[in-house]
Amino acid sequence: MNKNVKSKGYFGLIGLVAAITLGVLILIIGFILVRGIPNISLEFLTDSPRMMGKEGGIFPVIIGTLYVTLVSIIIATPIGVAAAIYFSEYAKKGKLINIIRFFTEVLAGIPSVIFGLFGFAFFVVFLGMGWSVISGGLTLSMMILPTLIRSTEESLKTVPVSYREGSLALGATKWETVKKVVLPCCKSGVLTGLILGIGRAIGETAAVMLTVGGSLKLPVSVFDSTRTMAVHLYTLASEGLSDEKTYATAALLIIIVLIINTLANYISGKLAKE
Amino acid sequence: GCGSGGDSKDAAADKGSVVIAGSTSVQPLSEAVAEAYMDSNPDVTVEVQGGGSGQGIKSIEEKIADIGALSREVKDEEKASVADEYVVAKDGVAVVVNKDVKVNDLTLEQIKDIYTGKIANWKEVGGDDKPITVVSREEGSGTRGAFTEITGVLEKDDAGKETDKTTKDALVQPSTGAVKKTVGSTPDSIGYVSLGALDDSVKTVKVEGIEATVDNVLSGDYKIQRPFVYVVNSEMSDTAKAFIEYATGAEGQKIVEENGFIPVN
Amino acid sequence: MAEKEKKFEIRDLDLYYGTFQALKKIDIDIYEKDITALIGPSGCGKSTFLRTLNRMNDLVEGCRIEGSILFDGEDIYGKDYDLIDLRKRAGMVFQKPNPFPKTIYENITYGPKIHGEKNKDKLDKIVEKTLREVGLWEEVKDRLNKSAIGLSGGQQQRLCIARCLSVEPEVILMDEPTSALDPVATTKIEALIQELVGKYSIIIVTHNMQQAARISNRTAFFLNGEILEIDDTEKIFTNPSNPKTEEYITGRFG
Amino acid sequence: MAEKEKKFEIRDLDLYYGTFQALKKIDIDIYEKDITALIGPSGCGKSTFLRTLNRMNDLVEGCRIEGSILFDGEDIYGKDYDLIDLRKRAGMVFQKPNPFPKTIYENITYGPKIHGEKNKDKLDKIVEKTLREVGLWEEVKDRLNKSAIGLSGGQQQRLCIARCLSVEPEVILMDEPTSALDPVATTKIEALIQELVGKYSIIIVTHNMQQAARISNRTAFFLNGEILEIDDTEKIFTNPSNPKTEEYITGRFG
Amino acid sequence: MKTREKAIEKIILICAAVSTLAVALITIFIFSSGFPVLKSYGVFNFIFGENWRPTGGQYGILPLIAGTLGVTLGALIIGIPTGLGCAVFLAEMLKKRSARLFKAAIELLAGIPSVVYGFFGLAVIVPVIREYILPLVQKINPDASSSGFSVLAGAIILAIMILPTIVSISENSISAVPREFREASLALGADKRETITKVILPAAKSGIFSSIILAMGRAIGETMAVLLITGNMAQIPGSPLDSAATLTGTIAMEMSYATPEHQSALFAIGIILFVIIVILNSIAQAIMRKFGGMTA
Numbered sequence A: 001m002n003k004n005v006k007s008k009g010y011f012g013l014i015g016l017v018a019a020i021t022l023g024v025l026i027l028i029i030g031f032i033l034v035r036g037i038p039n040i041s042l043e044f045l046t047d048s049p050r051m052m053g054k055e056g057g058i059f060p061v062i063i064g065t066l067y068v069t070l071v072s073i074i075i076a077t078p079i080g081v082a083a084a085i086y087f088s089e090y091a092k093k094g095k096l097i098n099i100i101r102f103f104t105e106v107l108a109g110i111p112s113v114i115f116g117l118f119g120f121a122f123f124v125v126f127l128g129m130g131w132s133v134i135s136g137g138l139t140l141s142m143m144i145l146p147t148l149i150r151s152t153e154e155s156l157k158t159v160p161v162s163y164r165e166g167s168l169a170l171g172a173t174k175w176e177t178v179k180k181v182v183l184p185c186c187k188s189g190v191l192t193g194l195i196l197g198i199g200r201a202i203g204e205t206a207a208v209m210l211t212v213g214g215s216l217k218l219p220v221s222v223f224d225s226t227r228t229m230a231v232h233l234y235t236l237a238s239e240g241l242s243d244e245k246t247y248a249t250a251a252l253l254i255i256i257v258l259i260i261n262t263l264a265n266y267i268s269g270k271l272a273k274e
Numbered sequence B: 001g002c003g004s005g006g007d008s009k010d011a012a013a014d015k016g017s018v019v020i021a022g023s024t025s026v027q028p029l030s031e032a033v034a035e036a037y038m039d040s041n042p043d044v045t046v047e048v049q050g051g052g053s054g055q056g057i058k059s060i061e062e063k064i065a066d067i068g069a070l071s072r073e074v075k076d077e078e079k080a081s082v083a084d085e086y087v088v089a090k091d092g093v094a095v096v097v098n099k100d101v102k103v104n105d106l107t108l109e110q111i112k113d114i115y116t117g118k119i120a121n122w123k124e125v126g127g128d129d130k131p132i133t134v135v136s137r138e139e140g141s142g143t144r145g146a147f148t149e150i151t152g153v154l155e156k157d158d159a160g161k162e163t164d165k166t167t168k169d170a171l172v173q174p175s176t177g178a179v180k181k182t183v184g185s186t187p188d189s190i191g192y193v194s195l196g197a198l199d200d201s202v203k204t205v206k207v208e209g210i211e212a213t214v215d216n217v218l219s220g221d222y223k224i225q226r227p228f229v230y231v232v233n234s235e236m237s238d239t240a241k242a243f244i245e246y247a248t249g250a251e252g253q254k255i256v257e258e259n260g261f262i263p264v265n
Numbered sequence C, D: 001m002a003e004k005e006k007k008f009e010i011r012d013l014d015l016y017y018g019t020f021q022a023l024k025k026i027d028i029d030i031y032e033k034d035i036t037a038l039i040g041p042s043g044c045g046k047s048t049f050l051r052t053l054n055r056m057n058d059l060v061e062g063c064r065i066e067g068s069i070l071f072d073g074e075d076i077y078g079k080d081y082d083l084i085d086l087r088k089r090a091g092m093v094f095q096k097p098n099p100f101p102k103t104i105y106e107n108i109t110y111g112p113k114i115h116g117e118k119n120k121d122k123l124d125k126i127v128e129k130t131l132r133e134v135g136l137w138e139e140v141k142d143r144l145n146k147s148a149i150g151l152s153g154g155q156q157q158r159l160c161i162a163r164c165l166s167v168e169p170e171v172i173l174m175d176e177p178t179s180a181l182d183p184v185a186t187t188k189i190e191a192l193i194q195e196l197v198g199k200y201s202i203i204i205v206t207h208n209m210q211q212a213a214r215i216s217n218r219t220a221f222f223l224n225g226e227i228l229e230i231d232d233t234e235k236i237f238t239n240p241s242n243p244k245t246e247e248y249i250t251g252r253f254g
Numbered sequence E: 001m002k003t004r005e006k007a008i009e010k011i012i013l014i015c016a017a018v019s020t021l022a023v024a025l026i027t028i029f030i031f032s033s034g035f036p037v038l039k040s041y042g043v044f045n046f047i048f049g050e051n052w053r054p055t056g057g058q059y060g061i062l063p064l065i066a067g068t069l070g071v072t073l074g075a076l077i078i079g080i081p082t083g084l085g086c087a088v089f090l091a092e093m094l095k096k097r098s099a100r101l102f103k104a105a106i107e108l109l110a111g112i113p114s115v116v117y118g119f120f121g122l123a124v125i126v127p128v129i130r131e132y133i134l135p136l137v138q139k140i141n142p143d144a145s146s147s148g149f150s151v152l153a154g155a156i157i158l159a160i161m162i163l164p165t166i167v168s169i170s171e172n173s174i175s176a177v178p179r180e181f182r183e184a185s186l187a188l189g190a191d192k193r194e195t196i197t198k199v200i201l202p203a204a205k206s207g208i209f210s211s212i213i214l215a216m217g218r219a220i221g222e223t224m225a226v227l228l229i230t231g232n233m234a235q236i237p238g239s240p241l242d243s244a245a246t247l248t249g250t251i252a253m254e255m256s257y258a259t260p261e262h263q264s265a266l267f268a269i270g271i272i273l274f275v276i277i278v279i280l281n282s283i284a285q286a287i288m289r290k291f292g293g294m295t296a
């Protein structure tokens, strides 16, 4: 009937949209992988860049990328999740909270260069941290906070009140209730925020360039400067130095993101079982 | 000009670290020089950061870098923060067109007219009857600065006030690589890129009959060029000084040449 | 009856959901080691009243209270009152069964663990004991590690009763605890309640007159947010002083 | 009884939740314009069975079915069967009241709107009529535009019954529809059911023996996923052929 | 127990405060850096000026505002329906396993650096617009012309970039809608489409709305990718096929080589951007309230 046709149309459209998205996805990722993977060699993975990045590999850059991302996630995750918990579980509903939440969202729309310049002025210069993993990590964590907070908060909202009631009625404290009953129901929200945040941190250029620097040395301490793959990629691409190395770096980055996401999924699955 | 000579092998100078920050155009060159320098001076580490020319000035102001790198000349208002400046290399700016463009040679006047929008069709300069797509760099870019000044796109009035007359219909790309990609893939387009980045994805045109080559820039025949400058503040360390001497010296200049830029000494 | 100690003293209690007044001038005492039944038509405020006793209504947005509730002589709405302690001592079985989306075992051990019990053996014992008490042990003993969400309605209700017992509260607030149970299971729970009253105070909301008559010592009749009558159960069911009460009990109401 | 038409014919029905078999070889007919009661202890499979009749169990992951169910002679698990039509014709009242998080008015008009009713007057009429039928009108007529989530347990249950009636199904599947109701409200719903049976077929799960005896024509006794006995209600309650049935009905079970 | 609880509450409060502090710091930073130019050049001249020629001392950002709004709205118009469609597809139409895979793949998009999107756009989207979409448009309007570097190209690439945010967060919310609501709707004879549009999406609207707000933020704030493919002409675009410059793009592009005054002007753009985001968010909130308010 008419209704049936409508439904068919509706799901057809959704299927189409999903198919197009999948197509675009494959196109972009394929575009990069096909051009990049043939240029990834053992040397590329284990060597330092030479000749302005035209030759050699990107080993210190890989390590730098992981280092900076890890630091930013370690800083942002507890703060973001805790802030989300505060907003949705502790804060009295009111104007102030709405305003704070509102401005956190505004933070999401600030261009990354400005984060970079802020990080440079505040962490690098004012706090004297220099171009370093920690300066970059702090700057990036500010950038990914809104996503993390909002995603977690939305998940918290979907947990039925009756679960909270059940726990509180047993004499559990608010925190115990949150930790043992509410949060376990939200792991997908936290995970989503985290994965989107990791993506943002790993793919960021401007903010990192201005706060982490671009040193090609292998970073040891968090106060060392280093270079992330995104920054390296940016230099290679924008100065037009080497197409092969550019795509190889991009492909490798995608592979690394894939590995990290899978790992995050796996770990959260593990945590949920406990 | 170059700083005074002095013994580059004194005890303090071959240890420690040097931080260079600034222009992303100079960054790859600095890295190449740093790499060679560290090979011969294992106790010195040279770190090269990006950020842009403005960032280079800021970094020496804030004393978080030893050397600031600029892909343009130091502006008057920046002079106060700069104790000393050293030109380490020159970079030719090549005028490039899409491969389908039939024109091989342009005068400075024609280039100016194209970039100010006076000439909008290739037939006016001997090509096909096709509208020209003009590709330029962003405001503030060193490349653009040199290009507009030398071709006269940048007009100076009697009071010395400069106005950049680049047509508003120009596509603006934020980097050498992006201009090259754009010109390479956009039919009937023209752009300008750093000499060091030239490859066969685009066609280089002669300017006033002179080809854009290292030799022609060196000889001064090819006019469109700009300097790569290192600037320092008044607290330059010996290590930094030694590095600058290396970069401007014979070995450093050889690396400059190897990478497609123009040596200055 | 009069010798029993007062566990709760409720004075002049008004409760509002936004602008709607759900409880009006409630004034009643609840005695220790006593079973009090709350009866009354749907929507009259029984659940609301029960939920004020462990301050569960704090979670409802827009809910506002006036008057005082003393628990062992202390005002539970007082400023420094220890809410956690209150809720631990006054356990609750909710009207809609609300098991956690965890395993059956975890549902029961949740409370004891919160209160510091770590010994696996003890926890196992608590699980078996409480599940036996509510008559669920035989049905679920092989699937303790399966999710409680897959239980039937009546099984969930019994699980929630067991969960409440696991922390050994002093007072048990039960909101229609046998509504989803068949007669046999109901008998079992009623027997349990009667056994528990030796140690605890029990307040039970029920819409089953027979049940109220069978198990409670005192009965309060709610209507439109007010307590119309409260008295010994026997009195209420044989010789109520308010004609409305009689009408309701005999089913001629409305 | 025998002259009545068969509405549902269930043959050899097995149902599994994962590896657990919840229904075993169910074989029963449901007649038109008839009230069938399903009784049995908690967890015996009553809800499960009811939910297979409108294929609600399709939504439960890991749920698998064998056997056949004919509705007006057509196999509802057949390949081309129109599921929407089935569910429209066989309405359901769930064991746990599940109003939408919408207003009371929207809860009732949801179904009619879905089926094409756009006329505001007609919708208003449906709302009033169904709410009156379930005895909720007086209680909520001033707050039709408030969220249904703020209703009391019994009010929610009646709302869900009203919502089910709003689309005028041919068969009504009721899972303990009066479990949260007081005697008066229950009487009202029972009267409603008896009125409705003139037009519809009704299947009701209940754990209240009196209720089953009062309102149904036929009663099926479930135990451990099997139907132990199905017969005229009178027969079941006076002279059951299976001793287990008798034990259960008289409350000596277990 | 009580002190521990208090301590935890304090810690959580501090975390919330930290995130607030971050907002405050960065706000102060932008405003203090950009204010001088706003003051000397005049707010009105700045916002409504039509000429952006910083080396010539002209700081009119109207074209940039127009470009930003064009690209952002375009991205939202393409991205929101696509993202929501995908979220519904993942949550309601796909088996759990495949849904997880699909979602993981989409989340992969979040980790690709914007430069890469930019160069992908240069290599694929810009030529496609020039060679396939332009001829189509020319059939209707023979005067249309485009180099491919356009608002449309920017909108498309941004739409792709905001997909992960919309899809992931919306999908979570949709999947979290209790089964009971679904059952209630289906039992009334609603089909799957009606159940989704009338019950599930409304119940998940808070999460969907959040995802859109975040996506909008990302779209406005994103720079590098847009930069490479909109052409960066500081002119008010007349059609989606025209080139345009954006506020953020201009900041990113010119900041690195800017002189002090120019830099201050770029920060002043930051202030305007801040205000625009605040306005857009307020509009979004208002629209959402209209739709029946956010679930508390």
Ligand SMILES: Nc1ncnc2c1ncn2[C@@H]1O[C@H](COP(=O)(O)OP(=O)(O)OP(=O)(O)O)[C@@H](O)[C@H]1O
Pocket (backbone or CB within 6 Å): C149, C150, C151, C152, C153, C154, C155, C180, D017, D020, D022, D041, D042, D043, D044, D045, D046, D047, D048, D049, D060, D095
């Ligand atoms: N989703 C599920 N997953 C696994 N097992 C289930 C699920 N739903 C029900 N069961 C099991 O199937 C059996 C029958 O459940 P059902 O809900 O049909 O019982 P019931 O007769 O309705 O009981 P009650 O009167 O308590 O509601 C029970 O043992 C129950 O634990």
Ligand SMILES: Nc1ncnc2c1ncn2[C@@H]1O[C@H](COP(=O)(O)OP(=O)(O)OP(=O)(O)O)[C@@H](O)[C@H]1O
Pocket (backbone or CB within 6 Å): C017, C020, C022, C041, C042, C043, C044, C045, C046, C047, C048, C049, C060, C095, D149, D150, D151, D152, D153, D154, D155, D180
């Ligand atoms: N969260 C709420 N918001 C607004 N009104 C509410 C809320 N909860 C309950 N009410 C109203 O308060 C009154 C009392 O509700 P309560 O749940 O206490 O009734 P009850 O006596 O438990 O009824 P039942 O036997 O049906 O469960 C009812 O009219 C109900 O609609």
Ligand SMILES: [Mg+2]
Pocket (backbone or CB within 6 Å): C046, C047, C048, C095, C175, D152, D153, D154
């Ligand atoms: Mg109640």
Ligand SMILES: [Mg+2]
Pocket (backbone or CB within 6 Å): C152, C153, C154, D046, D047, D048, D095, D175
């Ligand atoms: Mg059941």
Ligand SMILES: O=P([O-])([O-])[O-]
Pocket (backbone or CB within 6 Å): B023, B024, B025, B026, B071, B137, B140, B141, B142, B143, B144, B175, B176, E257
């Ligand atoms: O060297 P640039 O300033 O043109 O990037």
